[in-house]
Amino acid sequence: MIGVDGSPAHKQESRVIAASLSSASVKFGEFTALRDISLDIEAGDFWTILGPSGCGKSTMLRLVSDLLPPATGTVEILGKTTEAARLAREFAFVFQDATLLPWRSALKNVALPLEIGRKRGIDIPVGDRTPQELLELVGLKGRENALPHELSGGMRQRVAIARALVCQPKLLLMDEPFGALDEMTRDHLNLQLLDIWKETGTTILFVTHSIPEAIFLGQKVLMLEANPGRVKEVVEIDLPMPRHISLREQPEFNVYCTRLRRLLEEC
Amino acid sequence: MPVSETAMTEADPRPGLSDDARERLLNIWVPIGSAVSLLLIWQFGVRLFEVPIYIAPAPTDILAVFTSEFPLLMRNLWPTLIESLAGFFVGNLTAILIAVAFVHSRQVARAFFPIAVFINTIPILAIAPILVLIFGPGMTAKVVIAALICFFPTLVNMVRGLQSVSPQALELARILSASKSEVFWKIRLPSSLPFLFSALKIASTTCVIGAIVGEWIGANVGLGALIIESTFNFRSPLLYATVFVSSGLSVVLFASVTIAEKLIIRW
DSSP: BBBSSSBBBBBHHOOOOOEEEEEEEEETTTTEEEEEEEEEEEOOOOEEEOOSSTTHHHHHHHHHHHHHHHHHEEEEETTTTTHHHHHHTTTTEEEEOOOOOOTTTTHHHHHHHHHHTTTTTTOOOSSSSOHHHHHHHHHHHTTTOGGGGGOHHHHHHHHHHHHHHHTTTSSEEEEEETSSOOOOHHHHHHHHHHHHHHHOOOOEEEEEOOOOHHHHHHHHEEEETTTEEEEEEEEEOOSSSOOOOOGGGSSHHHHHHHHHHHHHHHO | OHHHHHHHHHSEEEEETTTTHHHHHHHHHHHHHHHHHHHHHHHHHHHHHHTTTTTOOOOOHHHHHHOOOOHHHHHHHEEEEEEEEHHHHHHHHHHHHHHHHHOOOOHHHHHHHHHHHHHHSOOOOHHHHHHHHHHHHHHHHHHHHHHHHHHHHHHHHHHHHOOOHHHHHHHHHHHHHHHHHHHIIIIHHHHHHHHHHHHHHHHHHHHHHHHHHHHSOOSSSSSHHHHHHHTTTOOHEEEEEEEHHHHHHHHHHHHHHHHHHHHOOOO
């Protein structure tokens, strides 16, 4: 179902906050990686995070995903602590490197989250889609039994996305997932990701260092500043959904590019 | 010589073979050809210069002894084979378990790794008599020596293998709230297998050395005992035949490990 403005229907019916940071900071010893971040991310939104290198983009995802504790402030996911959200598998993470287990087939890699904790009797949320169907969703039907080294970089990253979706997370954290891919593959996966976002209705936080990618994917671009990492600005991208590759040739798109590039230069 | 004749006829280039198949045939037959040439040089060299048989027997003399003394050689092969295999299993299993303990607890590694290094620095020839004194002239001492010689390379490789997991794979495990034992069985142990097999290949040949060294010190059966006996009695053809059987044993064990590796590690 698509809303009147072309955005997914789930957007309009909910004002649930998927992730909420209030005055959160992260410190590595004396070094302040993130300072005083306050943000509310509504459920179903697609946020992209942009900023100069070393501004704490990845750190922010690691803070939200309970890989790093906040030094001050709080982080909540759907009203729970990050730890509770992690245990309930409310979020999933996609790394820059696909991080597949090389001895497992594509299908078994996708099924890994369902195996972890099963023997300990932990209640694992099982999504509507089976690992098989998820591989189909990311366009890898027929490659279920391929080992990671038999797949291309783009295919491996699609397996990683399918694995992230297997517990039907409400929040998907993506750390430059297409950063190492060639441009053609990247464009293709960008479109595929938008389709998946529309189909699953999940919330996405997507770190990138590409300005066009940030605008093309995001409804909101979070611009971070470095030393210490802090919020520079949140730019709403008022471009229609669903998005097509041709959008990049539109003047509005280029206006956003110029604006974000200026902001980035100020950082 | 019958051996060389068959080699020559088989090596004839056959018309109608693809370059690939020819390449493979060359890979097999060129080394066989050079080995046969060396044997011929040895055979005719010994005959030409009339070298006494107790100094250097000709290949045909060795072959003659090999057939006439075959039961004797086999009778002595068995104990060495059993000692080598038992040493291989005991040494590697101990190394694997200790490696697991080292990776599990830094305190254990700190306490015992220097001791493991110290034991490794003692030449096996120096420690063998001590072990024979402790365990007596039976098989136990030989098994212990064979195990000891396998132990260190496997320990070092296994520790490295268990630590070879990428930081991202561990982050993935953390996001999935995997327990320590799940991380071990599903990620660390499979990651370590390529390292383990490199170590097992080394151990498959050194365990035979360990068993033979043990038999030199004090034994009345086994290939090591036969080497000592035939040396002291100037039965050089028997000595050479025993040496070939010993190296044949190493080759068989090495090949078995290599085949197991091919079957298990497909990534």
